[in-house]
Amino acid sequence: MARFSTIRALISKEFASFFHDWVLVAFSLYAFSVAIYAQAYGLSHELHRAAIAAVDEDRSLLSGHILAAFLPPHFQKPVLIGLDEIDPAMNSARFTFILDIPSGFEADARAGRRPVVQVLVDATAMMQAGIGAGYIQTIILDESQRFLGRDEAATDRPAIDLQLRFAFNQDIQTPRFSGMMTLIDHITMLSILLAGAALVREREHGTIEHLLVMPVRPIEIMLAKVLANSAVILLLTAISLKVVIEGVLAVPLAGSPILFLAAVAIYLFFTTALGMFLGTVAQSMPQLGLLFILVILPMTLLSGGQTPRESMPEILQQVTLLSPSTHFVAIAQAILHRGAGLEVIWPNLAATAAVGAGFFWVSLRRFRHHLSSYS
Template sequence: PESRPPVLIGAGDVNAAMDSARFTFVLDIPPDFEADVLAGRSPAAQLLIDATAMMQAGIGAGQIVGILDDEIGRFARREAAAAPAPVGLQVRYAFNQALDTKWFMGIMATINNITMLAVLLAGAALIREREHGTLEHLLVMPVRPAEIMTAKVVANGTVILALTAFALLGIVRGVLGVPLAGSMTLFLAGTALYLFFATALGIFLGTIARSMPQLGLLFILIVLPMTMLSGANTPLESEPKWLQWVMQFVPSTHFVAFAQAILCRGAGLEVVWPRFAATVVIGAVFFALSLRRFRRHLAAMR
């Protein structure tokens, strides 16, 4: 009851399963393990761990080692003479071998700030334009609502992409010394896809809020829970099943998943393309809904 039921996989499938984040822990039990335990030869079992989420890796490793020690100790005492430490368990940490907190927190802070800046900058731009009367000036120009909204999405997205590249290369890797395992180009491409959703969400909230304080309150009620439940702070697997299912329809969940896969585990497009596709599809649907709301908002101002 302390963990999910174990899944049996072949030795040749271990690397692909861990690279794709299918498993966090893989226990490698060698051939003739039972016979070696009974003979008192102290065989070694290997525990492979995905240390992308460092806290989960540390807690899980301790639990698994404790479970194995108890079970193997009971087995050895029942079937053969008691012997001290009948099995030596070798632990191998992958993707964060030093268990350095900076490796996880530096990347996750950048990912969370991308969502925060995209929503707040796009929403604030719309509210400020309405407060200063510049939005009415746009209404008398020969531009359509889709062009106005797309311009805001592209402008804010470009600024955030540039800041993201600077933060990862200059601060996370340059100052903090965190290695970025995967392709920055691939990550920035995925971030650009995600920003269509995040900036559209900001504009959607900007059409609802009448002032910056109201936008801040809506941000707390909507964006903060969305970020906390996306897997950036705690593993998605620790949430109830129904909530895991709901979060699959939120692009931030897929954004966090492919960002961790690329930056922490060095995944390529062949691994993260399903996450990219989900981000595009869900983001496009919400962009269309936000555009519809934006059109109504402009029509009410005429």
């Protein structure tokens, strides 16, 4: 009981230290609110209000039908420009797409001579360029066949009729995915940063010596920092999940939020221990920031949240299984997107807990060695 009282007192000290650092508090609130919204709507993977222009040299009924088919929300209303305006418009990035419909287009189409429409694409807008080119091709072909009276029965039917059914994100909306993944990334980022900063801050403020002369053990100090920072991140995660994800972004949660928060608590056992480990290596906050960048980038990029693990080389897929962040991303996606229960996620949950416990032991040994250097 005396040990629990000591840990409780140390946890209170950690809370007081965190809430007195207004910069850190503001950064944490920003990361779990505004940053998630900005990431969800700032990076779009679908075509939305793409700027398009057209050089209509034919001025026919067919070309008019084609241009009228480019509608919001995918495209803005096409702007008619002259042939001599193409290069200046592309160079100034006024339009992402420019169509050049040649003269005699409708007559050649009626005669079956397969006329060509040139589409100029500004590929510096990579997201829209790749998707938009496919949209434009489909629109031109569909409108031409509809105008010429060639329905599906009159054309050569393919040997296979492919029917697509989208699961878990039927509207293919970017915020539904990127907002959730940003929350997962920020859980990893903030938990490592807060735990490491708590230790470095003790050293910079000179309070680490105060702890050494108190009747406390290294494991009690480390547990207090891990539990206090985990509680802060867990609270921010719960609020962000309810207010930002469900409320502002209107993303429906397919699974149990309680199960997800339980998985977050287990995952935080690893990330806060990793933050403590980095705090024992770094001698100052700038050094901690540099070490943090070196650690967080591979963890985030190889976790499966940015790029599917199936797209990675086979050996890299096996290596990433050693990182709890890989298992946590799989857990989060399974619960929040697919509505999975404990019977589905328990292998990833067990792997996260096992690696987290092992790394906690390594961090504790490093922390004890770190404290012994002051005595």
